[in-house]
Amino acid sequence: MADANEYKATFEMVDVDGDGYISPAELENLMRALGQEISSTRAIEVVVAADGNRDGKISLEEFAELMSRSAL
Template sequence: MADLTEYAATFDLVDSDDDGMISAPEMARLMEVLGRPIGPDAAQAAVARLDANGDGLIDLEEFAAYLAANQ
């Protein structure tokens, strides 16, 4: 399991509404800021790839696990 504290600050930047989850609109905003804009369908697909529990959102554990596995 990834060390959640290692990824929490980055997660908090992406979680713009501070609800503890990253949604498809937040993913789209992140990609726009990174200079790689994506549409709503691509943002939803990106969230689905990281969404291990199937709730349609990315929580800190899912985010950290993805980043740790892709370093």
């Protein structure tokens, strides 16, 4: 299990509306800000893949898991 506190600051920057979750639209905005084009469909696919509890958005804990897997 990843330590969510390691990723909290990054998560909060992505969570623009401050609701405690990353939506597909917020992920899309992040990728574009980083200079990476991403379609709305691909953003939804990434959220679905990271969304452990299937609520349609990424929580801090899910984000930490995604980031720790990506770092390997």
